[in-house]
Amino acid sequence: MAQSRHAVTKEQSPKITALVVDDNMVNRTIHQRLLDNLGIENEVVCNGKEAVDVHCSGKNFDLILMDMDMPIMNGIEATRRLREMGIRSMIAGVSTRAMEQEIQAFKEAGLDDYQEKPLTMSKLTSIIRKMNHND
Amino acid sequence: MDLVQLQRQLVEYRTSLYHEGFLDEQFTQLQELQDENNPDFVVEVVSLFFEDSERLLNELTKALEQQNIDFKKVDAHVHQLKGSSSSIGAQRVQRICIAFRNYCEEQNVQGCLKCLQQVKNEYSLVKTKLEFMFQLEQQILTAGGSIPMQ
Numbered sequence A: 001m002a003q004s005r006h007a008v009t010k011e012q013s014p015k016i017t018a019l020v021v022d023d024n025m026v027n028r029t030i031h032q033r034l035l036d037n038l039g040i041e042n043e044v045v046c047n048g049k050e051a052v053d054v055h056c057s058g059k060n061f062d063l064i065l066m067d068m069d070m071p072i073m074n075g076i077e078a079t080r081r082l083r084e085m086g087i088r089s090m091i092a093g094v095s096t097r098a099m100e101q102e103i104q105a106f107k108e109a110g111l112d113d114y115q116e117k118p119l120t121m122s123k124l125t126s127i128i129r130k131m132n133h134n135d
Numbered sequence B: 001m002d003l004v005q006l007q008r009q010l011v012e013y014r015t016s017l018y019h020e021g022f023l024d025e026q027f028t029q030l031q032e033l034q035d036e037n038n039p040d041f042v043v044e045v046v047s048l049f050f051e052d053s054e055r056l057l058n059e060l061t062k063a064l065e066q067q068n069i070d071f072k073k074v075d076a077h078v079h080q081l082k083g084s085s086s087s088i089g090a091q092r093v094q095r096i097c098i099a100f101r102n103y104c105e106e107q108n109v110q111g112c113l114k115c116l117q118q119v120k121n122e123y124s125l126v127k128t129k130l131e132f133m134f135q136l137e138q139q140i141l142t143a144g145g146s147i148p149m150q
Helices: A025-037 A048-056 A075-084 A100-108 A121-134 B003-019 B025-032 B041-065 B071-088 B091-106 B109-142
Strands: A017-021 A041-045 A063-067 A090-095 A113-116
Touching: A017 A025, A017 A048, A025 A041, A025 A121, A025 B041, A025 B071, A041 A048, A048 A063, A048 A075, A063 A075, A063 A121, A075 A090, A075 A100, A090 A100, A090 A121, A100 A113, A113 A121, B003 B109, B025 B041, B025 B071, B041 B071, B041 B109, B071 B091, B071 B109, B091 B109
Parallel strands: A017 A041, A017 A063, A063 A090, A090 A113
Antiparallel strands: none
């Protein structure tokens, strides 16, 4: 049965959840604040491996903010792994200006969106808008 | 100094920091994330930046003192510093990090040492200036006033 999105009231729709994946403490704090301000429940991990592990433990998120350059496992590899695991969450790659090839590789690993760091409120809201569109 | 003068001084000081390139638009973004529920957000994030930067600068100094410099390690630290300085809007620090990374890639010791000195100087400057700005803000709040946004 088709359900109109407009029929879902704010009280009925569950809270959006997000996972912040970034090796930089300052960035994690800022990204969390951005998400908190939008009422988005969020968790943080420090690298790609932790992002994969948290999903292996059974957790799932509506949105993943994935940094590219991280130790142990970078964002490209982590995105690839998560897609292989069947994770269909919105994955937004967030990175500092990188070479075109690197951004391409990142996108090809399975990103739904890509934004240049630093993240701002408007960049985040454009990611969320894209997410709602894909529903 | 009365409240109005303090507030004017703060606005002028803050404006000068932007004009001189110490801060950029990203700092404004941080201020916009502060509200009644998180009244100390900017100070908290900037304090994190100070702690993190000091640790990184120490690591960089040690790494560049080694007989056989591990440029990958040096680059990793500079990358972190570039990331955090960019996120809080510390533009001049960020700019030097970019040059620093280029020298790492070239494995240019002299270049790296020069950048290390420059980044230490710029970090010290922006730290002093931000701390002074926070002091002005605190004085305004203590005097019962509110922080003027531009």
